Amino acid sequence: MFVTRFAPSPTGLLHRGHAFSALTAHEAARVVDGRFLLRIEDIDATRCRPEYEAAIYEDLAWLGLAWETPVRRQSEHLDDYQGALERLEAAGLLYRCFRTRKEVAQEIARAPHGAMEVFRGAPLPRGEEARRLAAGEPFAWRLSLDAAARALGGFGALTFVEEGSGEPRVVQARPELGGDVVLARKDVGVAYHLAVVFDDALQGITHVVRGEDLFEATHVQRLLQALLGLPTPVYRHHRLLTGPDGRRYAKRDRSETLRELRARGVTPEDLRREMGFDDRPKPASRPS
Numbered sequence: 001m002f003v004t005r006f007a008p009s010p011t012g013l014l015h016r017g018h019a020f021s022a023l024t025a026h027e028a029a030r031v032v033d034g035r036f037l038l039r040i041e042d043i044d045a046t047r048c049r050p051e052y053e054a055a056i057y058e059d060l061a062w063l064g065l066a067w068e069t070p071v072r073r074q075s076e077h078l079d080d081y082q083g084a085l086e087r088l089e090a091a092g093l094l095y096r097c098f099r100t101r102k103e104v105a106q107e108i109a110r111a112p113h114g115a116m117e118v119f120r121g122a123p124l125p126r127g128e129e130a131r132r133l134a135a136g137e138p139f140a141w142r143l144s145l146d147a148a149a150r151a152l153g154g155f156g157a158l159t160f161v162e163e164g165s166g167e168p169r170v171v172q173a174r175p176e177l178g179g180d181v182v183l184a185r186k187d188v189g190v191a192y193h194l195a196v197v198f199d200d201a202l203q204g205i206t207h208v209v210r211g212e213d214l215f216e217a218t219h220v221q222r223l224l225q226a227l228l229g230l231p232t233p234v235y236r237h238h239r240l241l242t243g244p245d246g247r248r249y250a251k252r253d254r255s256e257t258l259r260e261l262r263a264r265g266v267t268p269e270d271l272r273r274e275m276g277f278d279d280r281p282k283p284a285s286r287p288s
């Protein structure tokens with residue numbers, strides 16, 4: 001059974017780009033009589049707001065989408081993600097990083113000839129770590145690529161199937177592109193990557209349909225699946241919708257929201273048509 005999901009974060013109002021993603025996933029499930037789930041990715045309490053979550057339900061229903069209930073809200077399952085984090089920690093795959101974001105950026109910039117494009121670090125000597133912990137210094141848990149490579153005997157076996165555009169192909173995952181990613185920090189207990197792989201497995205997602213802006217994230221997520229012994233879904237990264245100016249829609253650009261479109265009389269049918277969706281059954285072609 002084909003199971004996919006749309007997994008927005010309630011950090012703002014949805015715009016056309018979200019509608020396209022949700023419709024693409026919904027349509028993918030519909031044509032094969034599969035299941036479509038909605039998941040609210042609200043682990044970052046500093047950025048998520050209840051009114052945006054309410055708007056997600058309102059906008060998606062307006063678009064004509066139906067999803068299974070209850071909806072999984074990540075903020076209600078933080079213990080699950082914490083448990084996964086602890087398993088990685090117990091396996092020696094994480095280390096505490098006390099650097100600030102600024103220090104990390106400076107370190108990357110200082111590396112000769114761009115030798116370090118992403119952050120790679122190492123645990124501090126025990127004494128120093130104990131001293132900084134005792135002083136109450138904040139830290140982030142980072143995934144150690146070195147430890148992960150040792151645990152898995154390299155990353156060569158990490159592949160995933162990409163069906164996004166053109167023929168399905170097997171992609172070699174390159175988690176090293178993401179560096180030693182942060183999997184937890186003080187203000188946000190557990191990072192996006194961990195919650196996503198945990199939930200995709202728990203919810204039995206067979207196909208992850210999402211924008212190609214998350215293609216790189218898939219490389220990291222593939223590694224986490226291997227480290228946690230979770231299955232790997234098939235991926236369909238879809239193209240990103242661009243506006244008349246050729247730029248992709250984004251919350252930060254103040255793209256026109258679905259709510260605004262609705263207010264100025266745009267109908268869901270208009271939007272579906274504009275995006276190339278037509279859910280009326282296609283007439284069977286007649287022999288000529």
Ligand code: GLU
Nearest residue numbers: 007008009041196210214
């Ligand atoms: N919550 C993520 C976002 O809003 C999407 C995660 C995913 O589809 O895997 O960008």
